[in-house]
Structure formats: C-alpha cells, structure tokens
Amino acid sequence: MSILVNKNTKVIVQGFTGKEGSFHAEQCLSYGTQIVGGVTPGKGGQKHLDKPVFNTVVEAVEATDATVSMIFVPPAFVADAVMEAADAGIELIVTITEGTPVKDMMFAKAYAVKKGSKLIGPNCPGIITADECKIGIMPGFIFKKGNVGLISKSGTLTYEASNQVVNAGFGITTAVGIGGDPIIGMSYKQLLPLFEADPETEAIVMIGEIGGTLEIEAAEFIKENISKPVVAFIAGQTAPKGKRMGHAGAIISGGKGTAKEKMDALEAAGVHVVVSPAEIGETVAKALKK
Amino acid sequence: MNIHEHQAKEIFRKYGVPTPKGAVAFKPENAVKAAQELGGDLWVVKAQIHAGGRGKAGGVKIAKSTEEVGKYAEELLGKTLVTHQTGPEGKVVHRIYIEEGLDIDKEFYLGMVLDRAKEMPVMMASTEGGMEIEEVAAKTPEKIIKVAIDPAVGFQGFHGRDLAFGLGLPKEQVNTFISFAKALYQVYMDNDAELIEINPLVRTGAGKFIALDAKMSFDNNALFRQSEILSMRDLSEEEPTEVEAGKYGLSYVKLDGNVGCMVNGAGLSMATMDIIKHEGGDPANFLDVGGGASAETVAKGFEIILQDPNVKAIFVNIFGGIVRCDRVANGILEATKITEVNVPVVVRLDGTNAEEATEILRNAKIDNIIAADNLKDGAIKVVNAAKGA
Numbered sequence: 001m002s003i004l005v006n007k008n009t010k011v012i013v014q015g016f017t018g019k020e021g022s023f024h025a026e027q028c029l030s031y032g033t034q035i036v037g038g039v040t041p042g043k044g045g046q047k048h049l050d051k052p053v054f055n056t057v058v059e060a061v062e063a064t065d066a067t068v069s070m071i072f073v074p075p076a077f078v079a080d081a082v083m084e085a086a087d088a089g090i091e092l093i094v095t096i097t098e099g100t101p102v103k104d105m106m107f108a109k110a111y112a113v114k115k116g117s118k119l120i121g122p123n124c125p126g127i128i129t130a131d132e133c134k135i136g137i138m139p140g141f142i143f144k145k146g147n148v149g150l151i152s153k154s155g156t157l158t159y160e161a162s163n164q165v166v167n168a169g170f171g172i173t174t175a176v177g178i179g180g181d182p183i184i185g186m187s188y189k190q191l192l193p194l195f196e197a198d199p200e201t202e203a204i205v206m207i208g209e210i211g212g213t214l215e216i217e218a219a220e221f222i223k224e225n226i227s228k229p230v231v232a233f234i235a236g237q238t239a240p241k242g243k244r245m246g247h248a249g250a251i252i253s254g255g256k257g258t259a260k261e262k263m264d265a266l267e268a269a270g271v272h273v274v275v276s277p278a279e280i281g282e283t284v285a286k287a288l289k290k
Numbered sequence: 291m292n293i294h295e296h297q298a299k300e301i302f303r304k305y306g307v308p309t310p311k312g313a314v315a316f317k318p319e320n321a322v323k324a325a326q327e328l329g330g331d332l333w334v335v336k337a338q339i340h341a342g343g344r345g346k347a348g349g350v351k352i353a354k355s356t357e358e359v360g361k362y363a364e365e366l367l368g369k370t371l372v373t374h375q376t377g378p379e380g381k382v383v384h385r386i387y388i389e390e391g392l393d394i395d396k397e398f399y400l401g402m403v404l405d406r407a408k409e410m411p412v413m414m415a416s417t418e419g420g421m422e423i424e425e426v427a428a429k430t431p432e433k434i435i436k437v438a439i440d441p442a443v444g445f446q447g448f449h450g451r452d453l454a455f456g457l458g459l460p461k462e463q464v465n466t467f468i469s470f471a472k473a474l475y476q477v478y479m480d481n482d483a484e485l486i487e488i489n490p491l492v493r494t495g496a497g498k499f500i501a502l503d504a505k506m507s508f509d510n511n512a513l514f515r516q517s518e519i520l521s522m523r524d525l526s527e528e529e530p531t532e533v534e535a536g537k538y539g540l541s542y543v544k545l546d547g548n549v550g551c552m553v554n555g556a557g558l559s560m561a562t563m564d565i566i567k568h569e570g571g572d573p574a575n576f577l578d579v580g581g582g583a584s585a586e587t588v589a590k591g592f593e594i595i596l597q598d599p600n601v602k603a604i605f606v607n608i609f610g611g612i613v614r615c616d617r618v619a620n621g622i623l624e625a626t627k628i629t630e631v632n633v634p635v636v637v638r639l640d641g642t643n644a645e646e647a648t649e650i651l652r653n654a655k656i657d658n659i660i661a662a663d664n665l666k667d668g669a670i671k672v673v674n675a676a677k678g679a
Contacts, residue, residue, distance in 0.1 A: 027612070075511060101512035103482055106409060106441055139611035139642055154557020156609045159641060160665065163609075180556060183409050209557055212406040235560035238545070238567045239576070246541040246556025246578040248511060249406075254424045259564075276568045277561035278666035 002129035002174045003149065003194040003201075004092060004118070005068060009133050012060045012090075013038040014081045015072035017048050024072065024096070024137050025049055031134040036064040057088040070126065070135050071095040078122055079104035086115040093185070094135050095121035102248070105183040112185070119185025123247065125155040125177035136177065146171015148284060149195035151188050152207035153180050153214075153247070157235060157277070161205055164281030170288065173201045180209070180247030188218035196226050203229045203288050205280060206271070210236035211249045211257045219265035229287035231272045233280055234259040291508045293522045294338045296387040298504035301481060307473045308500045312389035314338070321363035324388040325356045332391030335362040337383040340527040342422075342505065343373030349383070352391070359388060384526055392500060397490035398457060399423055400471070402478045405438055411478060412438045413471060415453045419490035445475035463497055470499045481519060482512030531597050538590045540579055547572025549676045550595035550604035550633075552588065554579055554613070562607045565665060571673035574601045588618070589625035596631065603675035605668055606637045615639040615647035623654050634675035636660045638668035 011028070015021040016038020026049055029035050037052040037060050044055030054060040057069065069085040071078065071093065078100040085093045093112060100122045112119050120127055126136015130145040142159050144166045152158040158177055165172065176191055178184055188206055195201045204226070208215040215234060222230055237259040239245050241252045252258050267273045274283050299309040313324035325333045333356075337349035344350055349371045351362040363386055372380035397419025405412040416434045418426045426433055435456035437449045450468030459467055470491075478486055487505040494500060513520045525533055535542035541556065545563070549571045553559040556578050563573035575595060579587045588606075595601055608618050618639055626635075635658055639647040651661050660675065662668030 076514060099511045101482055101515075102404060102484070102509050103441070103479065103512065106404075109409065110440075110442060137612060142611070142641065152557070154555060156553075156555030156611065157557035157561055159609050159611055160558055160561070163640060182404060182406050207557065209560060217407070233561070235557050235564060238563045238573055239560060240543070240545065243543050245543060245560050245576050248509075250556060250560070253403075254427070275564075276666070277565050278664070278669070 001198050001200040002132065003191070003198050004174065004176070005127055005129050005133045005135060007032065007132040008034070009068055010034050010036045010064060010066040011068045011070055011135055012036060012057070012064060012066040013070050013072065014057065014085065016040050016053060017043055018072060021072035022049065028070070028134050031140045033133045033135060036066050057084045057090065061088045061090065067091045068135060069093050071097060073097060075099035075101070079108040082108040082119065083111050086112040086117040090117055092118045092120065094126050095119070095185075096124065096126055096137055098123040100181065102182050105181065109183055109185060120176060121179040121185060123181045124179035124184070125158060127174065127176045129174045130172045138175070138177070142166070143175055144171040147173060147200055147202040149173050149198065149201040149204045150175035150207075151191050151204065152177055153209050154207055154235065157207055160277065161207055161233070161280045164278075165205065165284050168281035168285040170284060173198060180249050182212065182249040184249075187214045189214070189221045192218065192221060192226055196228060201228065203231065203284055205284060206230055206232040208232065208234045208262055209247065209250050210234070210239050210245065210259050211247075211251045211253070213257065215262040216265045219262075219269040219271065222266070222271060223269040229272065231274065231280060231283045231287055232266045233274050233277050234262045235277070237275070291510055291513060291519070291523055292340045292527065293506055293508075293519070294340070294385070294524065295336065295504050296338060297522045298506040299501065301477060301506070302501055302504060305473045305477045307470060307477060308498065309504065310389045310392055310500060310502065312387055314385055314387050315363060316367075316385050318360050318363040318367060321386060321388050322356050322360040325353070325359040328388065328390050330390050333359050334389045334391060335359055335366065336387045336389065337366045337369070337371055338385045338387050339371055339376070339381040339383055340524070341373050341375035341381055343375050344371065347371050347373040349373070381527070392492060392502065393495040394492045395495050396493045397502075398493070399426070399489045400474065400491040401485070401487040401489070402474065402483070403485050408438045410438050410440055411475075412436050413449065413453065413475065415457055417457055419492070423487070423489065439475060441479065445472045463493070466497065467499055482509045482516055483507070484509045531594055535577070535594050538587060540577060540587060540591060540594065542594055543576040544598065545573050545575050546600075547574045548600045548602040549672055550574045550598070550601040551607065552577050552579055552591045552595065552604060553607045554609065558607065558609060562605060562669075565669040566605065566673060569669045569673045571669075571676055574598055585621035585624040585628070588621045589628040592625055592629045592631050596629070596633070601633060602678070603634045603636065603672050604631070605672040606635060607665065607668060608639050610639060610641035610644065610647075612642075614643045615641055616643045616650060619647035619650040622659070623650070623656070626656065626659070631658065634658045634660060636662050636668050636672040636675060638662040638665060640664065
C-alpha cells in the first residue's frame with residue numbers, strides 16, 4: 001500500500017518536450033512510472049520518448065485515461081497549466097517548477113480546489129511511492145521500500161531524511177515533497193490522515209521549515225487524529241528574522257513562523273521533535289521499537 | 291524586493307491613493323529648489339533608506355524655511371542612519387525626500403500583506419498610527435482590524451465598511467476612507483506587492499486621508515512581469531555579497547558566525563546551519579548552490595564565502611541526487627584551482643556515487659580538504675576546524 005500514487009497510476013507530463021520535462025520524464029519512465037503521454041501546445045500528434053504528445057490536457061486525458069499530471073512549464077505559465085489540468089479533470093496535479101508568482105498560485109489553487117483536484121507543490125521534488133511510481137525529480141534509489149511515510153517542504157533534505165531512515169534499517173512507503181512556496185497545494189494536514197489510513201505506513205516523518213503556519217496546523221491535527229508515531233525536524237532554527245532563506249516561503253515575518261514556535265507546538269502534540277537533522281533516522285528507529 | 295518611500299508614493303499617486311506633494315533630491319541644492327517649488331511654509335525632510343524607524347533615528351526633520359531644508363539636507367545626505375531595522379552598522383543616506391507639511395488631525399495604520407493561512411491578501415487597519423504594528427499586535431491585538439479579501443471577488447464595499455467602522459470613523463468620513471482602501475487594494479494586486487504599510491496614514495483637519503509614509507515590497511518571483519518596479523531597484527541598499535551571489539544563481543545570506551556553509555538545496559542549507567550550531571559552532575552564512583553544484587558555481591561559492599573575513603572553516607555539504615557526487619568532487623577540486631581557499635574545507639558528499647567521490651577527494655591529497663562520512667561527522671569536523679583544533 002501507499003498513498004496517492006502507485007504502480008497503476010497513469011501520468012502525463014505538461015511541458016513534456018522541454019529540457020527539464022524530457023530529462024525527468026525519462027528518469028521517471030526508467031523508474032517504472034506509467035508515463036502515458038505529455039502535453040506541449042503546438043506539438044500535438046508527435047511522439048516523444050515513444051509516448052504521444054498532445055496539444056491540450058483534455059485531449060491527453062481522453063486518449064490516455066491519465067489521472068495525474070506532472071508540470072514542468074516555466075514559472076510564468078504554471079497557473080495556466082494547473083488550471084488547465086484541473087479543468088480537464090486531472091485528480092492529482094504535481095508542480096515541480098520553482099519561481100511561480102504568489103498571486104498566480106492564489107488564483108490557480110482556488111480554482112483547482114473548486115474543481116476537486118488535489119495539488120502538490122509548486123517548488124517541490126514531487127511524490128514517490130517506493131519501487132512503484134516516481135513523479136518528480138528525486139533520485140529514486142534513495143527511497144527504499146519500507147514502512148515510513150515522509151512529508152517535506154524541502155528537496156535535498158527529503159533525500160537526507162530518507163537516507164537516514166534507510167540506514168537505520170527501515171524504508172519508505174510514500175514520500176511527498178509539498179514545496180517551499182508561500183502558497184502550496186496539499187499540506188501536512190491533508191497528507192497526515194492518508195498515512196494514518198495506510199496500513200503499510202507505521203511511522204511518519206515530517207520535515208518543516210521557518211515561515212507560515214502549516215506545521216502549527218499539523219500539530220493541532222496530530223494531537224486529535226494521528227495515532228502513529230510522528231518524527232519531525234524543523235529547518236531554520238538559526239535563521240535570522242526577516243530574511244528569506246532560499247525558499248520563497250522560508251521567512252520569519254513580524255516575529256512569526258520561527259522554528260521554535262513550530263517545534264514547541266509539535267512537541268506539545270506528542271511528536272518526536274529532533275533538534276539535530278542528523279537524528280531523524282535513529283529517532284524513527286526508537287519510535288518504531290516502542 | 292524593496293523600494294524607497296518616494297517610489298512607493300509615486301505608485302500610489304498613479305492609482306489615486308492620496309499622498310502629500312513631494313520631490314526627491316540627491317544633493318542639498320536640489321532639496322532647496324524642491325522646497326521652493328513645493329511652496330508653503332513647512333516642509334518635511336526625510337532620509338530615504340530601506341528600513342523603518344527613521345524618525346526615531348533622526349532621519350526625519352521638520353523645516354520651517356527653505357534655508358532649514360538646505361541645512362537638514364546637508365546634514366542627512368551621506369549620514370549613516372542606525373535604526374532598529376538596519377542593524378548596528380546602519381545605512382548610508384544617498385537620497386532624501388522633501389514633502390509639504392500637513393495639518394494632521396489623527397494618525398492611523400493601514401497595511402496589506404498575504405495571509406498565508408487564508409491564502410489571500412489581508413488588509414489591516416489600526417487607530418494606533420505611528421506605532422510598530424508588531425507591537426500593537428502583541429499588546430493590544432483588539433486594536434487591529436483585519437479583513438481578508440478573496441481576489442476572485444476583489445475589494446467590496448463591505449470590506450471597506452468593516453475597516454472604517456472598526457476604526458470608529460464618523461459616518462461622513464466612511465466613504466472617503468473606503469475609496470482610499472479600495473485604491474490601495476488595486477496597488478497591491480496590480481503590482482504583485484508582497485507588503486504595503488502606511489504608517490502613519492493621517493486624517494487632516496479637513497477630513498482627508500493621506501498616506502504620510504509608504505513602505506512597499508514585492509514578490510521576487512513576479513518581477514519578470516513588473517519591469518517598472520524592477521527599474522526602481524536600488525542596489526546600494528542591498529548587501530553587496532548577496533547581490534553578487536544572486537548574479538550567479540546562488541542564494542546567499544550573511545550571518546555572524548565563523549563556519550562557512552555551501553550546500554545544495556534550501557532546506558538542507560538551513561539544516562546545515564542548525565547542526566553547526568547544535569555541535570557548538572556558529573554558521574557564517576546560508577548558501578544554496580542549487581541542484582547542479584558545478585565547478586563554476588562551487589568556485590563562486592568559495593569566493594563569496596571567503597569575502598567574509600570571519601570565516602575560519604567551510605563545510606561543503608552536498609546530497610547528490612540527479613547530480614552525481616563524483617562530478618561534484620571533481621568540481622570542488624577544480625574550484626580550489628580557480629579560487630584560492632586558505633581555510634580548512636570539510637566535504638561531505640552523500641547520495642549518488644558518494645563512495646567514488648570520497649575516493650577522488652582522498653586521492654587528490656589536498657591538505658586542507660577533509661572528507662566527512664555523514665552530516666553529523668561533517669558538522670563536528672568543521673566546528674573543530676573552525677576552533678583551530
């Protein structure tokens with residue numbers, strides 16, 4: 001079992017024939033992901049990586065029955081691409097692109113939610129169900145199959161966390177990179193219940209960072225609804241106030257969104273909060289042995 | 291990206307948000323000329339820097355004659371202003387803004403920002419004009435009125451009424467206030483603003499609302515379509531090393547410690563700073579070299595980190611995914627040929643081809659390159675190296 005995606009998931013790629021889209025679509029295909037086609041306006045009817053190219057998402061969905069779209073279009077076109085996918089009835093829209101204007105996501109997310117689509121990202125590594133389906137840019141081999149669910153705002157820190165979990169003798173069911181922007185699709189709060197309901201997932205690792213309130217909302221939710229052990233690390237304990245730390249959303253504004261307030265809230269909710277990012281793996285091991 | 295007060299007011303005027311009449315000056319003689327052209331018998335001379343708290347730091351002067359305008363201009367231009375937002379090193383005043391004096395009846399606060407939890411902009415107003423809004427929020431939160439505005443419907447009359455009546459305005463001033471607020475909403479949306487603060491917003495004796503101060507910052511991700519805003523960027527207000535790093539696609543933030551960091555990915559970069567602190571050291575910077583970590587970016591990264599004389603050791607922490615560690619290792623060796631690195635460098639490479647990478651570094655036999663096995667090992671080694679141990 002897993003959450004959201006598995007070996008039967010049919011995926012299309014928006015921005016299929018571009019440099020990034022091509023490279024990563026090929027990597028996903030070799031991982032075993034069912035990439036069934038892609039969309040590049042004006043290139044409909046061609047073949048790319050042996051898969052059909054369509055002009056529109058509607059055409060692609062009709063021809064392939066895809067339920068997931070992976071988006072690689074440049075930042076200026078992300079909102080359009082997300083809304084097109086939602087309009088075509090895509091169930092899960094995974095946006096990898098970094099640099100989307102906040103205003104665009106404000107409109108695009110509201111529209112996607114209204115249409116009933118789930119959104120992951122933008123500015124994220126994507127989602128992977130170990131040994132079954134990789135939709136994104138992460139190195140697949142790091143995610144060995146196991147019993148730990150992973151939710152993270154960061155890319156390379158997700159790889160670090162997974163690597164530690166694997167080195168501690170465990171593995172991953174599904175890992176979701178939710179993205180580092182101020183407005184993102186699914187957050188911890190929407191993903192936690194999916195891991196709670198997944199029989200294979202026995203523990204959950206949550207990687208957060210400074211800025212915003214998603215981790216605080218997660219803490220409140222965990223307290224009431226999650227029985228599986230949760231291990232959390234919050235990046236940016238040493239970050240100065242008012243400075244943006246790489247991710248558009250990683251900023252302490254008006255003294256709010258510090259690592260400390262998030263760690264305190266999670267701790268109070270019974271989460272195993274690690275201060276050092278090197279202790280994620282061993283803490284998972286301890287939590288699972290109890 | 292931030293802009294100056296006078297630039298924000300220029301934008302306000304285009305949208306019909308009332309501001310005092312004013313003119314910018316880079317030289318004292320221009321300041322006097324500006325005051326003469328503005329007319330009247332009272333002027334305000336305001337230092338233009340990208341930081342709040344200018345009034346308390348002596349950056350805002352009231353002049354009762356054009357001679358006084360000249361005197362204050364002379365005094366402020368070239369002066370280093372230290373406010374609670376500039377840090378102890380302060381900021382040099384390169385330009386001033388000369389404004390007409392106003393007959394002020396009452397001061398308010400009006401601001402707009404993205405509410406990340408609601409995922410829509412929120413407009414905030416308070417009767418406590420002139421005070422820091424964070425302070426008002428902490429001490430008397432009931433004095434802040436907030437309305438979230440769904441961009442799908444835009445600014446409606448009721449948003450304005452909630453704010454105006456919340457501020458306790460008399461009913462004959464409500465509509466004047468609402469047109470002000472509605473115009474401000476348009477400024478925010480059209481220009482991809484991240485934050486607008488008018489503190490204070492003043493009501494004149496005649497019952498008019500005027501933006502006495504103006505602070506604006508913008509969504510960096512939207513600057514590609516805001517060329518006019520981008521042309522207002524004042525690089526002299528930004529940290530020079532951060533500007534330089536940006537040119538090479540590196541994201542750099544200077545900190546106060548002595549352990550330099552070079553990492554791929556923003557989250558791992560922050561985590562690296564955190565673990566350095568956890569192991570008893572102090573990070574000198576945040577530096578995300580991006581996913582690629584090529585020889586050129588790594589070389590540039592070394593160069594930028596070493597511009598900070600406090601740096602005693604550097605931690606290169608790369609988790610290779612799509613980018614292979616052996617390539618990164620070769621990149622590091624090449625980089626040390628391009629840029630002279632005279633402090634110990636602890637290198638931790640993990641992920642794709644990590645073992646080959648460690649081999650490459652060991653075989654290179656460079657004295658000041660120390661290989662680390664994992665995140666914790668690297669952090670301990672670099673903290674010790676910075677202590678000279």
